[in-house]
Amino acid sequence: MKRVDVKTNFNCNNQCRFCVQGNKRELYPPKTTKEVKEILRQSRRTHEAVVFTGGEVTIREDIIELVKFARLLDYRLIQIQSNGRMFCYEKFCDEIIAAGANQFSPALHGHIPALHDFLTRSKGSFLQTLTGIRNLKKRKQDVIVNCVVTKPNYRNLPDIARLLVHCKVNQYQFAFVHAGGRAGENFDAIVPRKSLAVPFIKKGLDIGIKAGIKVMAEAIPFCLMQGYEDYIAEKYIPSTKIYDAESVVDDFAQVRKNEGKAKGPLCKKCSCFNICEGPWKEYPQKFGWDEFVAIKE
Ligand code: SF4
Structure with a gap:
């Protein structure tokens, strides 16, 4: 299903230390209701799925109206990508579900308040997001956590x-942190070595696999994911058009592969060269290519 991501606004009620959108919230005002509706109308000619994303879309006053409009246009999938905090309000959950949203992607970055709230720099965000996830599941919604x-x-x-x-x-x-925006500014405090993180990522995936839950890892190349190739997100990400702050990207996969990510000097010898996207380019710019070892046939 072809998907359009609409970045409706960059303001947000979190202040994440790793936000790849950086200071866009200071640079770009939210798109107007009229602008978003026009994007939805035009995109429906070619796309069947829409993702409302930002910034934080749920703090828009017109979000229910926009979701209703997408429903009216008969988008088959209407996903709300969010930090999840607004879903702690039961009334809001009921309203956005009734409006037509049918997939939710909240973000949880810690298992306890001290960790999640530290990363979001927003006290109380852990409790709100976790309550939000529970509220959505209580209503039997499709919940994909990032x-x-x-x-x-x-x-x-x-x-x-x-x-x-x-x-x-x-x-x-x-999703391995993309060291752009604030994550780039806070690189030393925020970006771990992939080789140190991967064993924990694999353990985390195992827990979901054992429980029968769909799991994925993003921005970790094949050479670090051996034995877990089926869980590499890039293999499954649908073709996506993006309405960003000022530009429109027709196929984000191409931008990701050609501009956002990079391959190292030895990658050409790797049997996964053609299917691997490599890491986000900022990572090897800082750490080099030692951790990425070409896979032999
Ligand atoms: S192409 Fe490069 S980054 Fe990708 S799996 Fe092979 S060695 Fe690793």
């Missing part, structure tokens, strides 16, 4: 996985 892998949380990924299994989420994903 967890950004960072230096402060990578050792706790198995704990986070256990919590998400306990919440009975439909899917969770460990």
